[in-house]
Amino acid sequence: MAHLRRDFLIFGGGAGAGLALSPAPWRLIGDTALWSQNWSWIPRTPRGEISYKPTVCELCPAGCAVRARLAGTQPVSLWAAPQGGNTAPLCPAGLCGHHLAFHPSRLRTTWREGKPCAANAPVEAAAKAIASAQGAVAVLDLRPGRTASLLYRKHLAKLGGHYLTVTPTLGSTLQSIAETTQGPAVPAFDLDNTGVLLSIGTPVLEAWDAPGRMLNPSRKFRLWHAEALESATALAAERWFRIRPNSETAIAAGLVAAIDGDRATLRQAADLTGISESELTAAAHDLLKSNAVAVADTHPVLGPPARETLRAVACLNARLGAIGRKGGIIGRYQTPLPKTWGPLAPETSLDGVPDASLHFLFIDDATPGAPLPWKAIASKLAPGAVVVSASWSTNGLARHANYALPAISYLEGLHDVPTPPASASARFALSLPLVEPAAKAIEPVEWFGRLAGDETKLADRLKERASAIYPGKRGEMHPASGEVVRVSTLKSAEEFWTAAMAGGRWQDDAEALTLKAGRTPQPPFRLESAATLEIVPTAWMGADVSPLMTKLWVESSLKPRTQQVFLHPDTARRLALEHGARARITSSCGECSVEVALDAAVQPGVLQMAAGQAWFALCETRDGALRAEAKKVVRA
Numbered sequence: 001m002a003h004l005r006r007d008f009l010i011f012g013g014g015a016g017a018g019l020a021l022s023p024a025p026w027r028l029i030g031d032t033a034l035w036s037q038n039w040s041w042i043p044r045t046p047r048g049e050i051s052y053k054p055t056v057c058e059l060c061p062a063g064c065a066v067r068a069r070l071a072g073t074q075p076v077s078l079w080a081a082p083q084g085g086n087t088a089p090l091c092p093a094g095l096c097g098h099h100l101a102f103h104p105s106r107l108r109t110t111w112r113e114g115k116p117c118a119a120n121a122p123v124e125a126a127a128k129a130i131a132s133a134q135g136a137v138a139v140l141d142l143r144p145g146r147t148a149s150l151l152y153r154k155h156l157a158k159l160g161g162h163y164l165t166v167t168p169t170l171g172s173t174l175q176s177i178a179e180t181t182q183g184p185a186v187p188a189f190d191l192d193n194t195g196v197l198l199s200i201g202t203p204v205l206e207a208w209d210a211p212g213r214m215l216n217p218s219r220k221f222r223l224w225h226a227e228a229l230e231s232a233t234a235l236a237a238e239r240w241f242r243i244r245p246n247s248e249t250a251i252a253a254g255l256v257a258a259i260d261g262d263r264a265t266l267r268q269a270a271d272l273t274g275i276s277e278s279e280l281t282a283a284a285h286d287l288l289k290s291n292a293v294a295v296a297d298t299h300p301v302l303g304p305p306a307r308e309t310l311r312a313v314a315c316l317n318a319r320l321g322a323i324g325r326k327g328g329i330i331g332r333y334q335t336p337l338p339k340t341w342g343p344l345a346p347e348t349s350l351d352g353v354p355d356a357s358l359h360f361l362f363i364d365d366a367t368p369g370a371p372l373p374w375k376a377i378a379s380k381l382a383p384g385a386v387v388v389s390a391s392w393s394t395n396g397l398a399r400h401a402n403y404a405l406p407a408i409s410y411l412e413g414l415h416d417v418p419t420p421p422a423s424a425s426a427r428f429a430l431s432l433p434l435v436e437p438a439a440k441a442i443e444p445v446e447w448f449g450r451l452a453g454d455e456t457k458l459a460d461r462l463k464e465r466a467s468a469i470y471p472g473k474r475g476e477m478h479p480a481s482g483e484v485v486r487v488s489t490l491k492s493a494e495e496f497w498t499a500a501m502a503g504g505r506w507q508d509d510a511e512a513l514t515l516k517a518g519r520t521p522q523p524p525f526r527l528e529s530a531a532t533l534e535i536v537p538t539a540w541m542g543a544d545v546s547p548l549m550t551k552l553w554v555e556s557s558l559k560p561r562t563q564q565v566f567l568h569p570d571t572a573r574r575l576a577l578e579h580g581a582r583a584r585i586t587s588s589c590g591e592c593s594v595e596v597a598l599d600a601a602v603q604p605g606v607l608q609m610a611a612g613q614a615w616f617a618l619c620e621t622r623d624g625a626l627r628a629e630a631k632k633v634v635r636a
């Protein structure tokens, strides 16, 4: 029998109708969906008893108190915990801190030149390099101020090496004051009694003190902020001086000149900053009447201010009478340390080390938020130098070091947090481990300590530190829950340690010590005109902490990408570029390719770009700060 086309059509139509009405295909789709959700490698929601544990966030020096919610043994969310009578909110990085252990970029094995290697290979290479380095050995600590930082200094004193930082332990402004003072007093901001905090380019709101304190509507001080960018701090400040890029020194010098009656410098500062002479003069007189203090501190991502800016700010603080005054910069005690630890190597700025002088360098890069252009380190290395980086991530410095070690990071080990610059009294608080670290992860300071012949665990050293604090019977222990207790009422150092291990925070008495600054820097200050095209970096503190945040950041354009540059439409017109065009930027030390985006909020003459590989390619260290100016911008 011959088959007609009609037969095929009837068969096809019948089969289609039968399939649609049959449960078989729908059942198959449903079962496939269920099976695909139950394969063994699918992440599972943790099950178990819900409990809460206290800890402290160690992702930045603010050290916010945290209450972790756990399902079984797994932290599933982090919440702000009360501290000093307030419950201050956590920043986005702090809220996602428990994601860090699962970040796809975590370094989980030992690397040699970017490839897995045996765990003892870097030990042997480091021991050999130290033995032949004749003291040209250094540790670069990207999170100074911790007990681990003091231990690095102790080990380096024994090895005759250098302890290097990018951000000084005290913060840049206080460090510049500390260099002129003598005696045991450590300079500290007395913000509880300040009238106006004048921030010169400091990320006060984003990464300086706990955001809850800065955002607290009942805080006593007013925040004045000088910055070229429309940053979170600029938008939240009571007064924002929108200065031209790289004119931080000029605004500080202009305020000094207004106080001194130096009309020529005032005029020059007004030209450079874009803030009129009359506004600078009125601001200077308001500051004189307002119990004010000025700060120009390091940005954890963008680096320290220029040395000349720090000189001008130190002079401004002296003119405002802020040094040694209640509400200004007062003296405080340090958190005590055991006498048995012996001498400590002095703290030196990485920038201050002679070029090509280091034969062995160990880098502590165990938490996100402190990227550094490799060229800032590479210039300090002697030919053939050995670099070992204890890193949290496979990106960044781990890619450049000869050896990279997987480091125990936030929530994976017992660590302490430093006293932040905005705290008027010393503190001691422990960040408690809640997550099991990767099998091969190391505690960076213990690894380096073994090279100096010290096998003591960091946990034991922290207990020694607590035992050194207790005998002074000073201050209060703020437990994670319950009543604040005076240390003098605790019966032993063991009881002090038990309280700290239960999430308690020791806060020293707010007793101001006499702080006498020596001779502060005096005018004139070196004032530079801005280039025709200045490159200004932006940064989102802690964006790397969580893969979820990174995905949101990259895919939603919530934050600019690192290969993108933002221009004012007038600037783009001048450069013959339009939105979405590809451009090539050349600076005095490098070049990069970027995508152009127009934004009327960017100042004319400014190329605004997120700190990342493109920015690092263009910038160089000048007078202690990372700077870049565009020599040429052309369509790619």
Ligand code: SF4
Residues within 6 Å of the ligand: 057, 058, 059, 060, 061, 062, 063, 064, 090, 091, 092, 093, 094, 095, 207, 209, 210, 211, 542
């Ligand atoms: S401000 Fe700093 S310490 Fe506080 S939650 Fe954020 S990253 Fe953590």
